[in-house]
Amino acid sequence: MDYQKYNLTNTSIMKKKNLLLTLAFAAMPVMAQMPDTELPDPHPAPASAWQGVTKAALGWGNIDTQYGRNAVPRMADRLDLYAWRGERVSAQALVLVPQGGKVTFSVSDLRNGRHVIPAEAVNRYFVRYVMSDSLRQGEYLVPDRLDPARELTAEAQTVRPLWLDIRVPQTAAPGKYRGTLTAHVDGTGLTIPFTLEVGRRTLPEPSEWAFHLDLWQNPYSVARFYGVKLWSKEHFDRMRPMMKELAAAGQKVITASIIKHPWNGQTEDAFESMIGKTLTQGGEWRYDYRVFDRWVEFMMDCGITEQIDCYTIVPWHLLFEYYDEARNCTVQEKLAPGSKEYEDYLIPFLKDFARHLKEKGWFGKTCIAMDERPKSLLEPAYAVLYKADPGFRVKGAINYFGPEVSERMYDISFSFNQPLLTPQQIAAHRSKGHKVTFYTCTGHVRPNTFVKSRPAEAAWLGWHTAAADYDGYLRWAFNSWVKNPWQDSRFVRFEAGDCFLVYPGGTSVRWERLVEGIEDFEKIRVLRSELKGKKLQRLNDEIKKFSPVKIEPG
Structure with a gap:
């Protein structure tokens, strides 16, 4: 299949929504307690690489390449893009700054005769470098953080990547649009052209997408990073732009911690x-749902309304906490599933939780969620759950397959490196109205969404979803930020970037490419409904190439 012909590449936000979201990100002040400067490059290019480069230059790069901060890259003088109406398409340009200086850049309106895609429909970011590491390379800088700042002071002999996120209105007229990107380095202007061909097909709004996206949100990380009181107005104001961005990617699930x-x-x-x-x-037991209710209502107001996943009744440590009025202290007890104490603690809570959810109209949206728990713990947990209310639904991220998984989980997500489900197994799930997704996490070398991962790997995940005939993708961390993600993406337990896909105040290259793959899934769905005969067969044959669960290095 001709990739460019079908252009299964990149999400759909109308112009006004896009402008508001951009302004919200850009308006966030930098926190004084978190340094924003990039760390020194452990492996700088030799100064000789810049011999002969005496003037600032601007050119196009490609979105599959992670450009070194001190290397002199090859650049193109023009760029041709293609998008459906309602699609989100990315581009990357490069500014060479041999002498250092202040860098700013802007994008013109995109014009196609009397038709215009306004400059406000283009999100503009500086690509910032964060520290990553690997066993082979040690620590090194990677261009990943997308910063909506309006200017950047660049050091001498550096490359500054610029990222464009073009959100084509659904109402855009088909045809070829022309625009320019202009960068200024200490006042000296540089301009390069680009074209965007808008096709006749329209990508539906993200709220109408079928892709079941489940990226776990961490509100506690936001409060700590910005130094605001948990659940205060300031806390919710900080979270709102990023959660709306998540909704704009088609997110379906609210992550709630109930223990x-x-x-x-x-x-x-x-x-x-x-x-x-x-x-x-x-x-007697008394339960306080005020924080839970505020969180769920906030997330629904941001546009994420389909499902509420509640973690969990089988925690990894099996510790459960409550406040004991008689002893005037907080009590923490280890309760094993299957024990009387486990049942005595959970059944009153689950009964009351079911009552509360029904009063709020959320019971049918709620799943009690489990994460990589073995059969020995799942079976007694099911017994307690269904004894409290047989109407409860179960969600699970699972690294094995068995009857305790396939028959009882409404929303099941399998580890990427597990064998693909057969068409018969998938059909059995769907016949019950259940969902099947897959997940990647630490230990899955490739493909993944680590900072060190190749950018195209994130887009590949959407194609794999279509090839496996799954419903979507799960990842355990949307925004569980490390101490200062603006500088260093590493965390002591996991690969760099494993804990988050977006940064405070902005997104990432990995995030934009993941959304691209989700859009590709939706475009494949549209094409499969339209194409027939040999054209449909050709499309399906190409998609099958994305089905393996092991990708060799290279």
Whole structure:
């Protein structure tokens, strides 16, 4: 299949929505306590690489390449893009700054005769360098963070990548649009042209996408990074732009923690319980849902409304916490699934939680979620859950396959390196109205969305979803930021960037490419409904190439 002909490449936000989102990101002030300067390059290019480069230059790069900060790259003098109406397409340009100086850049309106895609429909970012590492290379800088700042002071003999996120209005007239990118280095202007051909097909709005996107949100990380009080107005204001960006990528699921530290505090900012649990002096249980309700209502207001995943009744450490009025202290107990104590603690809570969810109209949207738990723990947990209310649905991220998984989980996500489900297994799930997705995480070398991963790997995931006939993709961390992600993406437990896909105040190259792959999935879905005969067969044959669950290095 001709990739450019079908252009299964890049999401759809109308002009006004896009402008508001851009302004919201750009308006966020830099926090004084978090340095924004890039770290020194452990492997700088030799100064000789810049011999003969005496003047600033501007050219086009490509979105599949991670350009070194001190290397002198090859650049193109023009760029031709293609997009559907309603699609989001990316481009990367490069500014060579031999003498150093202040860099700014802008984009013109895109014009096609009397038809115009306004400059406001283009998000502009400086690509910032963050520290990563690998066993082979040690520590090194990677261009990943997309910073919406309006200017940047560049050091001498550096390359400054510029990223464009062009969001084509659904109402755009088909045809070839022409525009320019202009950069200024200490006032000296440089301009390069580009074209964008808009096709006749229209990508639906993200709220109408079928792709089941489940990226876990961490509100605690946001409060810590910005130094704001948890659940305050300032906290929600900080989260709103990034959660709207998540909704604009088609996110379907709200992540809620209903116990303390469901993953045993594996991130910089541990997940606390959004539901308070108190054992009164009279021996009765009282539950406080105020934080849970505010969080869910906030996320729904941001546009994420389909599903609420509640973690968990089988935590990794099996520790459960509550406040005991009689003892006037917080109590933490280890309760094993299958024990009387486990049942005595959970059944009153689950019964009351079901009641509350039904009052709010959320019960049918809610799943009690499990993460990589073995059969020995799942079976007794199911018994307690269904004893409390047989209408509860279950979500699970699972690294094995068995009846306890396939028959009971409404929303199931398999590890990428597990064998693909057969068409018969997928059909059995869908016959019950269930969903099947896959996930990547630490340990999955390739493809993945680490900072060190090749940018195209993130887009590949959407194609793999279509090839496997799955419903979507799960990743355990949308924004579990490390101490200062603006400078260093590494974390002690996992690969660099494993904990987050977006940065405070902006997105990332990995994020833009992941969204591209999700759009590709939706475009494939549209094409499969339109094409027939040999054209459909040709499309399906090409998509099958994206089905392997092991990608060899190279």
